[in-house]
Amino acid sequence: MSADKAAAIKKTDSKGSSGSIFIPAVLALVLIVLNVVLSIAYYNNQDVYDLRWVLAILDLSIILSFYAMAGKRVSHLLVSMKLALTLLLVLAILSIIGTILPQGEKVINSGWIDNPLYNFYRHLGLFDMYHSRWFLALLFLLAFNLIVCIYNRLPTAVKHVMRPRIDVKDIFITSQPLSAEIDAPGGNTMSLAREVLSDHHYRIREGNTGSVMAEKGRFAGLYSLSFHLSFLLIGLGAIIISFTGFEERLEIPDGATASVPGTELQVTNHGFQMETVEVRENDRVVGYRPSVYSSDLELFDNGESVARKTITVNDPLRYGGINFHQASYYRTGRGYVTVLSVNKSPGKSLIYLGFGAMMGGIVLGLYFPHRRIWFKMGESGKLLVGGRTNRAKMSFQQDFDNIITELRSSK
Amino acid sequence: MHLAVLGINHKSAPVELREKVSLDHERCGQLSEHLLDETAITEVVPLSTCNRTEIYVVSSRPEVGRREIVVSLARAARVGQSDLEDCIYFHEGAETVDHLYRVVASLDSMVMGEAQILGQVKEAYRTAHRQQTTSVLLNRLFRHALEVGKRVRTDTRIGENPVSVSSVAVDMVKKVYDDLEGRTAMLLGAGTMSELTATHLASHGVSRFLVSNRTLGRAEELAEKFDGEPVPFDDLVTYLPRADIVISSTGAPHYVLRRGEVERAMRQRHNKPIFFIDIAVPRDIDPGVNSVYNAFLYDIDDLNEVAAANAAERGKEARKAEKIIREEVDSFGEWVAGLDAIPTIAALREQAETIKEEELGKALRKIDSLSEKEVNRVETMASAIVNKILHSPTVELKKAANERGGYMYVESIRRLFGLNGTGKGGRRKD
């Protein structure tokens, strides 16, 4: 964007928003009141309702309405790269704090619990950083920022692929990073060039004004889109899991049976097995630690046996979207108690789809450079050839040189 | 066989004389012919560059060398013999070898470490070889010298650090831009220094030149020379964002480029670096430019400082080169000794034999009362004396032939026994 343009935008910006400061102010007030009411409700009944999501969105809306009140356009903020970078850094800093302070249950055994301000810190979310409303709010904002950016770029990216620039002027071709002019005495130079380029596996696209574009790896430009879309898929998957999935810890002594809460399933532990190895220090055995442990499980659905499997840490029992993982064990006076982690994650396929899109983006970006070569008969009567690539410049240069040599020699 | 060199160079003679004595191919050839035909010299290689003219010769007699060469050179260069006499240097024997090696290693050059001298020596030798003015000794000497030159260049870094301001400037630019191919340079002011630097840049691949000068005519002239684009002087700030390198040498009494202007240009070119070379005095470019992000400014003092540091670096490398040369001079000496020991022994024996025969003849003619048996006895005794006296020198010479520095023994023997005058003058025949 040129400096003039930016200044012009700023001008209309301040003009357009100065009149409408009233609306965001009212909005902010309403949101704040709502926020306070809900916060009180949430902190008094934390175990009953989980309102963090709502609160996170409210927090976010309040910040944005203040931003609007300051006379700036929210839409400009949301597309800005600076916002994205700031969010990345703030998230990183919050994450660092989260790794330093005890999180979740660990806080109970730490000295923090005796701190007079413990409850205040807890409400700030310091001891459950990654699930706190602030963290969630920032994630939402980042997602929103991402969506707006993708929305803004999608049309151009798609247009780039579907309707690329083919009709170009002479100067466009000669000012490409790589360009050449070839004497063309015969009348068939253009068709020769088409042939040579298709031999090099370029896709030929004809223009309307006599210029031709040959390209390779035309979807490569979508790598960034694919990469960024994958975050949305993963995020969506995570949201679905947190709303519809569950994770339970089941502790089952040998031979006992336990029900999986919220389902008709029951699981029986037919026996916990463990192998140990010696822990040596200077050739002396100082202790033992587990090398393998497993539980022989049988699963009943409505009282009917549906599955039986010996599970180990890396090998769970899966049934109807519910997984039984070997999480841990402990010993009591009467023998071992196996600890299972039972979970259902309905959004997992979305997450895996996201992983796929991410890998796809990486592979596209790393291994499929987008190469384009334009050619046309120039006004000087010579064949003009010019090309560019988005990456791997060296190998493109080689490719380009080969093509030019072939064109020159096969007249 | 007597090796010598006579020459003048930038240390021994003023430039006016060097200019005159600098000989072209043809005159070199004539000089060689003259020396070979008229004197006891058997091999010649003339070497003539703009900074030095040297005549390498192999003579059959030691005294012949100097005077005759001076005369011939004075005639060939059309200068007075006495003018020349004051400005020449003359080396003989092993010193000749040392001198040539120093020359070819560019230790004796005006700019120590320059690369051209190796090519010039090669050319001089080739020409001489083609004209058949060389033989065993000079062939061997020059081939060896060229190898020494190469070895010095590969084993030391004597040629790596430029010491002239314009090449230092290019060297520094290349520490910002690895590849100058396709870069754009802007010349402010069209002085000779900026032209020289621009020529250097062009030879490293800089392809676009923007030329700006107070008088547009000179700018256009220079622009044409570099296939560049003249830029109106008042408008240079508009063109600044396009420049990767700026060379400034205007005569302006105040700054031509200020920090603010450079900052603006930098924003426009998205922080791509600009390298400013300010060779004007007083300076053209605001020193504050150096602190602009990705702007690098070198004025003439900075460049001189780097040049001095480089020169010091070259001095260190020169010491390594000297060591190599010492080794190589010795190794050449060994070869010469090996070459000379056998003929020297032969000459020594031949001389002794001749003396013995002469003296025996004289003595026997005076005493004729001896019986044949007695004559035989006297002859045997004379031979025994000769053999006994020569035994030790012969053995030592044979040994010395395989020793470092052994050529000194050979030379001593030749001198002590006066063998040089009777040496085989016909070497040129092969």
Next chain:
Amino acid sequence: MDPLIKLEEILFIVAVVSYLVSSFLYIWYLITRSDRAVKLGTIILVLGLAAHTIALMLRWVSSGHAPMANLYESLSLFGWGIVLFFLIAQHFYPVKVAGSLVVPTAFLITSVAGVFYEGPQPLVPALQSYWLWIHVTIAMLSYGLFALAFGAGFFYIVQEYLLKKQYQNVVAAFVILLAALGIVLGLWAGSVWAEPAKVADELGRIDKIYTGEDTAKILGGAGFGLLIGAILGFVAGKGASRPGFSKRLPSLDVLDEVSYRAIAFGFPLLTIGIITGAIWADQAWGRWWGWDPKETWSFITWLYYGAYLHTRLTMGWRGKHSAILAVIGLVAVMFTYLGVNLLLSGLHSYTPT
């Protein structure tokens, strides 16, 4: 003791000593440009690598799994990888000068590995999966690339100060780098000295308990490291502060490009590393993400380098600013790789001591 283990130990020590000797020769080469030094340095480095390779193979045989299961194995493998890549690079490109930084780094990493030496042991249950070598190899490759970006970035900064004739900043850069390294090494030496009480739960997860005296020892170590590092940095910086030194370093263009490219390749690798870790975690524990310290720190590192790439690709940053980012980035990387295991507790710290 098992002779194989004994042999492995000896070969490992041979490797460490070779790297040390080679480091001195490479630094000597930087100072004097003696070709003989660098030739000898290369030969010794190759011999060290050979010994190291055999040591790792012996470890693989005696433990029955790829040598990636504990800090000793992982660091040793990392040092080995650095030396291997460097020797390959040196064979094809003119990067001998970089050896004066790379080889001492490899020595440092390998010798730290030696400090954490443990005999071969079977894998703990959670690590018994083919994901182990996929996940670990990819993650270490990305760390290596970030380290490369760091090196190129650091020399970019030095080279820029040299070219701008800001010699006091050259000294400052060296002092800061070596003082930071000194603090890290001092912290670590201090924590070894302090010997905090360790508490392990039944799964082998370790928690460390630091007393006030322990803390004082650790801080003392850090202070001492800071002092030594700053002095060494001052000496090195003074040595480099002269007009001629810029010639020994590559051009800014090359350093910028190397630093950026290393991150541009390292970031996707880190992404894949995190993805494989998530998939593995999903298989092992039924959850793909659990904000375990290692996970969180890899996420922090990922955010950081993601931000770096955005400043470069969409905001047009280049040069010193990018170089500074690349240098700081290594702090996050080192913390993810080592700091988490040494200082924080979690699923990734398996050290059974």
